[in-house]
Each structure stands twice: as C-alpha cells, then as structure tokens.
Amino acid sequence: METQQSNVQVMGIDAGGTMTDTFFVRADGRFVVGKAQSNPGDESLAIYNSSVDALEHWDRKVDDVYPELATCVYSGTAMLNRILMRKGLDVGLICNKGFEQIHSMGRALQSYLGYALEDRIHLNTHRYDEPLVPVSRTRGVTERTDVQGKIVIPLREDEVRAMTRELVEAGSQAIVICLLQSHKNEASEQRARDLVRDELKKLKSDIPVFASVDYYPSRKESHRMNTTILEAYGAEPSRQTLKKVSDRFKKHGAKFDLRVMATHGGTISWKAKELARTIVSGPIGGVIGSKLLGEYLGDENIACSDIGGTSFDVALITKGNFAIKSDPDMARLVLSLPLVAMDSVGAGAGSFVRLDPYSKSIKLGPDSAGYRVGTCWPESGLDTVSVSDCHVVLGYLNPQNFLGGAIKLDVQRARDHIKAQIADPLGLSVEDAAAGVIELLDLTLSEYLRANISAKGYNPAEFTCFSYGGAGPVHTYGYTEGVGFKDVVVPAWAAGFSAFGCACADFEYRYDKSVDLGVAQFASDEQKAAACSTLQEAWEELAVKVIDEFVINGYKPEDVLLIPGYKMQYMGQLNDLEIVSPVSSAATADDWQQIIESFENTYGRVYANSARSPELGFSVTGAILRGMVVTQKPVLPEDPDAGPKPPKEAYLGTRPFYRHKKWVEAALWKMESLKAGNHIVGPAIIESDATTFVVPDGFETMIDKHRLFHLKEVK
C-alpha cells in the first residue's frame, strides 16, 4: 500500500463463536481485516492474534499500532455464552408472594423460543431451560401495588429482612428485587432494596443488590424480572472478561478506552452499569455500518442483509433510521431491552441439506455445519451434505483458497455425498441436484427479503440492498434477482463488515422508562401541559442515569449531547412508534402540539396519511433518553477512478462454473487488485481471502471509489 505512514485510527472487533475478526481503519480510509480462531478461555488472546493477522497486511506491529488508535469497539458473544452455558453468579431473588415460580415459567413461551416453526407447533419438543435463579433461592414477600400504582398491601418489612438473611445463608452472590408494577410506583421496591442493603450491612456482607426500577423500569413483569436477573447474573463476570481485554490492550500501549456494542445500536463503556444489553452485539454492527454507508451514498432506505453460516438476518433502515424493538427475546429469555430490530431465518451458507424421506423434497437446515463447512472438508467428520458442498461442486468456491487457503476442500468427496444423498434418490445429475439446492436457498432468502419489505408497507424499488457477512457475496445475485432493488451493494470488506459497523457506532447510552399518558385530541391546555410535565419528569430521571454513565468514563456532564425521545400511539391502538422528540424539554401545550405533530408525521410515513386517527387521542407509552459524546469514526477510502478496464494483475484465469443447466468458464479476479471504476461482466468470480463475490452471466458489477461493488442485472 502506497501511503504507509498514515495513522491507524479505528479498530472494530467481532468476537464470534468460531472466528474473531478485527478491522483496522487508517486515517486515509484504507482498512485491513484480520481473522483468528476464537478462544473462549481468553478472548483477549484471540483478539491479539487476529490483530497481528490484520496488521501483517500493512507490515505493522501491534505494539506500534495500538498506541495510535483513537477508538476501539468490541462486540462479541462473551455475555451470551455465559448465559447459554449458565455460568453466572448464584443470584437470590425477592419477588411478590405467590409469584415465586414466575421466573421458571418464563411466560410458557420460553419453552419454544428460538425454535423453527415445525418445532414450535409440536408440543413434545418444548422444553424449559434451567432457570437463572432456582426456586430454592427465590423468596416471595407480602406486598401488592395495583396496576394504577396504588399500594394495596404495604410491604412487610420484617419479611424482607428475614429473606435477606435466608438468601445470604443459601449462598447468594447477588440479590435481585423485582416487585409487581414497580415501573408504575417504585416506592415498595425501593423500600425493599434499602432494607436488603441495611440487612446486608448488619451481616457485614457486600454482595450487590439490583432493584428492577433502578435498571429497567418498564412494563411486562417477566421481561423486567429476567433483565434485572440477567444483569446480576452475567454482567459482573462479563465485566471481568472485558477488563482482561482492556488490560491486554493497555499492556501493548493502548490509550483508548474500550467500548462495547450494545443492543440499542450505540456503544457503551465496559465500565457501564448496565452490561446486560451487550448480550447481542455482532449482528447489530452490520446495521450500524449500513447506516453509515447509506449516509455516504445518500441512500435513506436500506435493506441490510447478512448471511452467515447458520442464518440470514434482515434489517431495514428507513429515512436513515433503524427500528428499535423494546421487548425482544434473546438466549431463550424474554427481555426488556431496546434492540435494533432484525428478522432472521434459519438458512445460511452452512445449512445442512437433506431429502425428506416421504415427500422427497429438499429440506434446508435448521441445523448447520457451522465452522465444519461440509463434507467437502475431509477433517470435518461430517457426512451430511451442506450448502457449501453444493457451492464447491458447482465452482462457486475455490477449493484451494477457502479462508485464504487455511483449509483445503475435497471436491470429489462432496460430489460423492451429494450423489448418494440427493442426486441419486431424485434421479438427477450431481450438478443439477446441487444447483437445485442453491436455487432453493436463493428463493427462500429472496422471498424472505421481499416479504420483510412489502409486509411493512414498503416498495423494494425505493431500497438499496447491502449484502455482507462472510457468505453474503456468494448469494447476493441469487437473493436479489428479480426483487427490484434500486441498487445492490457489496462492500469489499463484507467479511469484516460487522466489526466495521461496530467501529462506526456512536458512544451512546440509552435509557428507557415506561410511562402511561393518555390525552384526548382536543384536551385543554392544562391537560396538555400536565402530560408534558410527566414526560419531562421521566426525561430528567433518565438524564441523571445517562450522565452518570459518562461521568464514570471521565466525561463532564456538559460534554454529553442529550437526545430525548418518546414512544407514542393513537389511544387504543396496539403498536407504538418511537419518535425523536422535536422539543428538547416539554412544558407547555405548545410543546405537546409539536410532540403529537412529529408523531403524526412519522405515522403517516410509516403507514399512510389517510390511516392517521387523531380523533382517538394520543398515548405516550415510554420515555427514552439517549446521550452521546463525539468519537472518532472510520472514514471510507476515496480512490481515483481508474477506468472500466480492470488491471492485468487482477486477472487470475478462469474456472468452470455451473448455472442454469450448463457449465461456463467464469473469469476469476483478485478483489484486492481491482481498482475504482473497474467494470466486470459475468460470468465472473471475484475472490479475496475472506469472501467470494459471484457475478454470474446476466449480471455485471462496478467498483466505486469507496471500494463498494454495485451489482446490476443486465437487461
């Protein structure tokens, strides 16, 4: 690379289950992607190895580069794995008397969360995971607050004290308190919290106490209880993992403060009070990265699509914003966390392919070969055909250069398995059977993508589709063909896109609180002002929390940009919309008018103007406060246009490629050597170490100055 001296500024980390990706960006927009085997025992080591791998491309050393970095964002599965493996703290739980089993029961639906549809509808597959807190460490206290927030039965204080002693005796390492309706009236729960603390002091115990109102004051009891338990159960151990990562960075001279990708789409410090929201982070990175790319390209509407080995994730960005889901489920738990809305289908590049023995139809997944690729990798120990096997047989993938040549694939072995398991029973040739599998996958994905866009009332022609993930570019043509997108974009760094996206995210905390406000269309000015003051009170309460978080990281309150928001719906309707507030503080009837106007505009845009129903009145269901500070973000490369003809050194020869019942010779190109402005007409395959971009006949692609490939159907 020519400008060797440019500083490395930003690092993104995606520590996945099998591979740990790192992504480094220089001040001039050049980037490198590094990969290393994940190491669940010590994540910091895998990150280090991955960094070494990435920086080798630039002939740089970790000890030289870490001190240069201004920003580093981590996303990973540390928290998630801790929950899945049930390796958290021994938590004690205090809830309302008679509700001790609620956590174990998981609203019944936790017995089938995460299942494919076929398994959901069959009761015999339903199963309850071991609860995070066993009933033996759960105590029910006499207390009741009703749905309006009125205390009907006061808290029995002596019971709380006795329970505290019992829970400590039972070996609790943390105590969670979650009482009914505490989001509506926090008095009893806070009193219980103070009593527990007082009793612990008497016992000379310093175990932490978590009251749900202090963390997640949102309606839905199971969600709130689960989330608070998650915080107590997993956050502290995860903080230790992150501290280890941060310590290793410091050892190599890093001066930045490590940040973690959180479910709401911002990044938070590893020192943050609420770490439960780091439970899912990798896939969110892709959405954030797409948003940033969209801003560069001037695209407001983006369909983000990410194909991994096991699943296909779709998220939509409309008018420059992604949607937030407030009560998602993760790790088979219902939770109350803001999560960037995504939809997934369990079909990916590593999905297993089987024939239904009765109907003889091809079935994909739901399980997958994962890191074991498929039968084409002799060392995998697999004997069930995977989608990757079909790709290898049809010439999509280079058997000599899988993961940059890290493993060699055996084409004949894949052929034999496809012949025995799929082709012979169907009376097809191996090629046609394999091509059938690919067509089925492409069809499944494109139907899913199309349905996701049109079901929300949008037209694909108004959307640009971004395709990423290690396996994304292999399928891009297949799942976008015929959908009618405005543009289809494949970033050259598709494989490291999630890590890139994390590096793009703002340093942003977000706190939510449920509120219940109902105001009629023609309410009096006093009523409107009263509603404003309730909302304002909630914002102020949240502001204290947001600012506290930044203070932990050494920021001054005045450095923090606060962005209030709210969730609103027409009274009696079921779905609310999240709105960024048009007023920075709410007090007067005039402020209220702006608040509802902003909602009505959004409503009209999301649904239709004619569907607006102001005559029903307006409900505010939640207050939101986001706070952010300025951080260094990656810049995109700006390459000079080198004309449509690709340079000679990029050409690698040809490979036989099978599609539409015939073999053709596809031109092979080296992705790294292609220049801005180059134009390639299919059949062609563009290869790099980490990903393969397939451009079949009938398609063409152009690489732009930001190293983004634009894929088009040739009409």
Place this chain on the structure above:
Amino acid sequence: MSYTNEQVSHLVEGSLDWETTFRMLSMPKDNSRFEQYLAALQAKVSFKDRIVLPLAPHMYIVQSAKTKQWLIKCDCGHEFCDYKENWKLHASIYVRDTEEAMTEVYPKLMAPDTQWQVYREYYCPTCGTLHDVEAPTPWYPVIHDFEPDIEAFYEEWVHLPVPERVD
C-alpha cells in the same frame, strides 16, 4: 440420519441427552429405528421369546420361542393371552367406584363423581405392574383399545419381513 444402538437404548431408558432427543423429535424418523428399538427392548427382558411389537411400556406382543404363537406378554414373563384377544380380560382389575377410593389418588372434591365416571386399573397378576387405566362411565364395557395390523406395519411401513406365526 441414523443413531447408534447405544443412543437408542438411552432413548428407551429416558437417559438420552436433550440435544440428541431434540434432533430425533424434529427430524423425519430414521429408517433403522424400529429394529434398533426392538433390539434395545429385547436386551432388557429376560425371556427368550422374540418381541414383535411393543404394546405399552412394560407389555409386548411376542413370538413364543417354543410354539411360534404370538402372545401378549408382560416384562416379568407373565403371558396374558393370544395377541388377537383383549389382554385386559386376563388382567387383575381394580375399579375405583367410591369416593373413598378416589380420594386415594386425588384430593377430596377434585375427583370425578363415581356415579358418572369410574377408574378401572389393569394389573399384571404376577408382578403387579399397572399396565393401563380406563376412565369410562360405570356401565361401559372393557375397552379393546389396540388391534394392530402387524403384517401391514412390517411389510409396508418399516419394510421388514413379518416374523413367523403359528396360530
């Protein structure tokens, strides 16, 4: 998809790990399962008669080793009758038809009124295993609940030769 004999005997014992059990439940049935299942059951019983079809957790239709007649037989070796007959008529029967008898199995006022419904329990006369419970109205005849077409099952469903039978 296929499983080892060891996995299938764990399945029979109820000690198979959840992940494998889940896969078995959600995938189409593996071809060799019935044979493996019979082998696992056969290994658990002490008699030499060949198991033709399981009827209940502790009851089988077997092919008598001596006569090749098909019989209904308990785990313990007790022979009820020919496979075409209703074995319940050869079992020890206990009928719960009083409130007192009902409160042995249900809390008071939470059991059926015995004027309307009774429980009939069918036990093995030799080992006392409870093989089945009926919950009919008091006058209802003994139910013959299962008359399997074993020939069709072997030949057309699992594609195995039908075991020899002498009536």
